[in-house]
Amino acid sequence: MAGAPLERLLPGDRVPDVRLHGSDGGRTLHAEFAGAPLWLLKPSSATVAASLPEVPKGITALCVGAQAFPGTAAGWLSLGADARWLELFEDDVLWLADANLRLQQEQRLPSSHAPLPARMVEALGADCTLHAAPVLQIPDVFERDLCRELIRHFEVDCAGGEVSRVLVMEGGAQTLQLDPSIKQRRESTPRDPALEARMHERVMRRALPEIARVFNFPVNRRDSFKLLSYPAGAGYFRAHRDNDTPDVAHRRFALSVNLNHGDYAGGEFRYPEFGPHRYSPATGTALVFSCGLLHEVLPVDRGIRYAVTTFLS
Ligand SMILES: O=C(O)CCC(=O)C(=O)O
Numbered sequence: 001m002a003g004a005p006l007e008r009l010l011p012g013d014r015v016p017d018v019r020l021h022g023s024d025g026g027r028t029l030h031a032e033f034a035g036a037p038l039w040l041l042k043p044s045s046a047t048v049a050a051s052l053p054e055v056p057k058g059i060t061a062l063c064v065g066a067q068a069f070p071g072t073a074a075g076w077l078s079l080g081a082d083a084r085w086l087e088l089f090e091d092d093v094l095w096l097a098d099a100n101l102r103l104q105q106e107q108r109l110p111s112s113h114a115p116l117p118a119r120m121v122e123a124l125g126a127d128c129t130l131h132a133a134p135v136l137q138i139p140d141v142f143e144r145d146l147c148r149e150l151i152r153h154f155e156v157d158c159a160g161g162e163v164s165r166v167l168v169m170e171g172g173a174q175t176l177q178l179d180p181s182i183k184q185r186r187e188s189t190p191r192d193p194a195l196e197a198r199m200h201e202r203v204m205r206r207a208l209p210e211i212a213r214v215f216n217f218p219v220n221r222r223d224s225f226k227l228l229s230y231p232a233g234a235g236y237f238r239a240h241r242d243n244d245t246p247d248v249a250h251r252r253f254a255l256s257v258n259l260n261h262g263d264y265a266g267g268e269f270r271y272p273e274f275g276p277h278r279y280s281p282a283t284g285t286a287l288v289f290s291c292g293l294l295h296e297v298l299p300v301d302r303g304i305r306y307a308v309t310t311f312l313s
């Protein structure tokens, strides 16, 4: 709620987002650090910041203050943040947040510079309770014939598509560039109006009523369909959100249909904010999820994963 007074944080609250400085300057807490459990601490002094507890494996530890502290303890990232946000945190209290940045428990640091007792480290490093991601699977949106026909169309009529690129802003101009640190795959828009019409009819008839029922969302618009291939060794899409830049902010739900489940290994979806579970829908099943969820397509390590995707709004 915009304008509501800030209160002390409690276990169960999601840490409010904030712009952080000290790393690359332009990122926010949610964009940069969701997807893995977090330790958060606002030290009362540089001396405290220099003698923080050892960070357990699998945890990202953030030491926050008005500015980054020079000489922060090894394993900790020191970042500056907005004063109003910092007021939410008591000095020298270590918070554990889960991968969805929901606060789990807090622990006051020992007043001396003694290391944290082992039991405290154990508790604060413990696996957080993880839940299934709020995704919807709708079986049989495309029949097997249509899936096979789409793969043939992609490989033959679209000549296997083109390597996917990402939009990069450089000196005020946007260019499409390869970026293997983000994704590797091939893609094409469909070139056969009859096939597009068949996909459209199936989405209208089988997916939209279910999205209206389950998410209570009336779809009004759809981006163009994209045919995708993820070949072994060169097929993955690292964790991202689908609506976090101005050009795609209109998107509400992502819809993806696997075209050849069982013919490849790897290539599952994962939603790191909601735990390690991997989703690998059957051929013809549509996977639908909010564009605001962090998600990734894990590397394909045998065969080729084929899929069709679009975004709904
Ligand atoms: O591979 C897919 O099905 C969709 C991947 C994805 O997350 C995207 O294209 O934004």
Ligand SMILES: [Fe+2]
Binding pocket: 240, 241, 242, 254, 295
């Ligand atoms: Fe995506």
